[in-house]
Amino acid sequence: MLLVKVGYGIVYRGVLGDGTKVAVKNLLNNRGQAEREFKVEVEVIGRVRHKNLVRLLGYCVEGAYRMLVYEYVDNGNLDQWLHGDVGEVSPLTWDIRRNIILGTAKGLAYLHDGLEPKVVHRDVKSSNILLDRQWNSKVSDFGLAKLLHSERSYVTTRVMGTFGYVAPEYACTGMLNEKSDVYSFGILIMEIISGRSPVDYSRPQGEVNLVEWLKTMVGNRKSEEVVDPKLPEMPASKALKRALLVALKCVDPDATKRPKMGHVIHMLEADDLLFRDERRVGREPSHSQHDYELENHAATKLVHKQSGEGTSDTSEGESGRKNHQSTRWR
Ligand SMILES: Nc1ncnc2c1ncn2[C@@H]1O[C@H](COP(=O)(O)OP(=O)(O)OP(=O)(O)O)[C@@H](O)[C@H]1O
Ligand SMILES: [Mg+2]
Numbered sequence: 001m002l003l004v005k006v007g008y009g010i011v012y013r014g015v016l017g018d019g020t021k022v023a024v025k026n027l028l029n030n031r032g033q034a035e036r037e038f039k040v041e042v043e044v045i046g047r048v049r050h051k052n053l054v055r056l057l058g059y060c061v062e063g064a065y066r067m068l069v070y071e072y073v074d075n076g077n078l079d080q081w082l083h084g085d086v087g088e089v090s091p092l093t094w095d096i097r098r099n100i101i102l103g104t105a106k107g108l109a110y111l112h113d114g115l116e117p118k119v120v121h122r123d124v125k126s127s128n129i130l131l132d133r134q135w136n137s138k139v140s141d142f143g144l145a146k147l148l149h150s151e152r153s154y155v156t157t158r159v160m161g162t163f164g165y166v167a168p169e170y171a172c173t174g175m176l177n178e179k180s181d182v183y184s185f186g187i188l189i190m191e192i193i194s195g196r197s198p199v200d201y202s203r204p205q206g207e208v209n210l211v212e213w214l215k216t217m218v219g220n221r222k223s224e225e226v227v228d229p230k231l232p233e234m235p236a237s238k239a240l241k242r243a244l245l246v247a248l249k250c251v252d253p254d255a256t257k258r259p260k261m262g263h264v265i266h267m268l269e270a271d272d273l274l275f276r277d278e279r280r281v282g283r284e285p286s287h288s289q290h291d292y293e294l295e296n297h298a299a300t301k302l303v304h305k306q307s308g309e310g311t312s313d314t315s316e317g318e319s320g321r322k323n324h325q326s327t328r329w330r
Contacts, residue, residue, distance in 0.1 A: 186250025
């Protein structure tokens, strides 16, 4: 049965002889991909096992055909749940969203630090985050951009096609490494918190670009206002601020200042322990004014620092960087 035709190829749903449900991806535009090179790459991907990564079960190489057989993940992708027609109230509660963020971080950390050679995803975005019935996140399509690398222009178009997630240095160097994944992950956190797409031309000017808008909001101490209006309950203020802080660190324009995924997990889990009891139903803040100021201050300070305000360690002023970035983003 045909599932969907987008991006890298056509995805079919299938059932194996033993009843296992699978997703079969027929890769398009693979001309030039040598058979041996393809097999080597696929075998690396096929060895990867992690509960937050979609498992590759097999592949097929025949003439010009290249197919990949994945475990079937049966609850759609995150893009559909965030931006699709889900009604007034999203089924994705704050806890579920936090869990999706954490699970995705764990999957990526494993790709970056748990494997030799390391695997860089290169296309982290909400449609590549699949969900099971318990809302566990499963990262799909890792290693695929590399697999298709011989089709250079194709890959370039593909990556630029999801440019709302692409790290700024990519535009300059064309190089993607794990810090570019961290950047895309930061965008993903912002998308999960706000329910907004990374680039949305239907928004008023100043809100089209999610990072820019969110930085402005946090910089103006309006963090509570970035939360997805479809969220059934407001998160505890500290938990929200922490998640925003992590997201902002991940999208640091300077790739060397972005945290590693392991550190991201650490920051998110520390948040979990500290603030678990502070979750609130209802939209009133549950914190003291002092705590609020502290958490808010950290994120606000970071925004100002990243944009070069009031710091001497950067040669580029805010307007310079903003112009530079908008050329790349739009
Ligand atoms: N293993 C899977 N189990 C269930 N559904 C899947 C699986 N893999 C892909 N799909 C579905 O097929 C859709 C299309 O997948 P595909 O990866 O081709 O496109 P995409 O994620 O939108 O873009 P990209 O090509 O950049 O990854 C996914 O978004 C998902 O809904
Ligand atoms: Mg995909």
